[in-house]
Amino acid sequence: MTTTLRPAPPGNRAEVETGDWYAICANGRPIGRLHLAAGGRWGDGTGWIDHIEVLASRRRRGHGCVALLTAEEVLRRLGCGRVAVEVPEGNLPGLRLATSLGYVFDSRYLVARVRGGVGAERTPPEPPAGMRLAVMSETAHEAWREDAWRRYVALLTGAGWSRRAAESRACARLSGGESPAYELCAPDGARAGVVWLDPSRAVPGRAEVRAVEVADAWRGRGHGRLLLRTAEHLAYTAGLGELGLELVGPVPAARHIAAELGYTTHARQLGKMIL
Numbered sequence: 284m285t286t287t288l289r290p291a292p293p294g295n296r297a298e299v300e301t302g303d304w305y306a307i308c309a310n311g312r313p314i315g316r317l318h319l320a321a322g323g324r325w326g327d328g329t330g331w332i333d334h335i336e337v338l339a340s341r342r343r344r345g346h347g348c349v350a351l352l353t354a355e356e357v358l359r360r361l362g363c364g365r366v367a368v369e370v371p372e373g374n375l376p377g378l379r380l381a382t383s384l385g386y387v388f389d390s391r392y393l394v395a396r397v398r399g400g401v402g403a404e405r406t407p408p409e410p411p412a413g414m415r416l417a418v419m420s421e422t423a424h425e426a427w428r429e430d431a432w433r434r435y436v437a438l439l440t441g442a443g444w445s446r447r448a449a450e451s452r453a454c455a456r457l458s459g460g461e462s463p464a465y466e467l468c469a470p471d472g473a474r475a476g477v478v479w480l481d482p483s484r485a486v487p488g489r490a491e492v493r494a495v496e497v498a499d500a501w502r503g504r505g506h507g508r509l510l511l512r513t514a515e516h517l518a519y520t521a522g523l524g525e526l527g528l529e530l531v532g533p534v535p536a537a538r539h540i541a542a543e544l545g546y547t548t549h550a551r552q553l554g555k556m557i558l
Contacts (some may be wrong), residue, residue: 286349300396305319307350314341319354321361326451330358333369367554386553390531408512413470475501478510489525490518
């Protein structure tokens with residue numbers, strides 16, 4: 284039995300923005316499909332395998348395993364040094380397959396609906412007495428981005444990423460953007476937190492929460508909830524009905540806060556180096 288990949292027509296998944304579809308074939312007959320992209324939301328140099336399916340009647344025969352390994356080789360030839368896979372939440376066979384091939388957990392991608400839907404009556408969340416939410420100036424935003432970039436690169440290199448790959452991912456996460464960031468200001472004017480979101484380029488009607496953070500000295504006081512509620516309000520005012528949020532690492536406290544505000548895990552993202 285020979286398992287191969289062959290170019291296939293585009294699929295219809297809304298989340299897939301770029302890349303190519305392949306038919307998974309057994310002895311030349313299509314038995315599934317796979318989507319891969321040489322680049323994406325983690326920057327240049329990291330390829331993505333974000334969809335794979337095999338006909339139910341052909342599962343548990345190793346076709347998925349061979350297809351993934353073949354896709355890795357395709358991405359390697361396209362210049363990728365790392366590869367990431369996205370496994371929908373609850374897909375335990377897919378998760379077991381990825382981990383058996385050396386993929387390591389990286390992050391969760393969470394999704395939440397704007398409560399009440401677009402057009403619902405909504406007032407912005409009120410910060411604690413003496414604090415205020417304000418649009419960051421362009422100068423302050425750039426300074427914050429430079430600092431956030433350094434911290435994000437340090438986080439990734441500490442998790443085993445090469446410096447080059449970490450810098451590329453940090454740039455993809457923090458560069459550009461259509462919308463301003465907002466800062467939570469303490470009574471003395473110091474920055475206590477930041478929230479920043481943009482319309483998703485891949486999913487119409489979704490806002491991507493590109494950053495939400497609370498300064499160390501201000502944690503444990505409910506400010507993270509306030510910033511996520513602010514993100515929801517900003518999505519509402521922009522006419523967007525859904526929010527997406529990537530949480531890197533285990534971060535149980537952040538997951539707990541997000542769950543309280545209606546976020547659910549859409550997919551787990553795993554990755555590995557390919558030599």
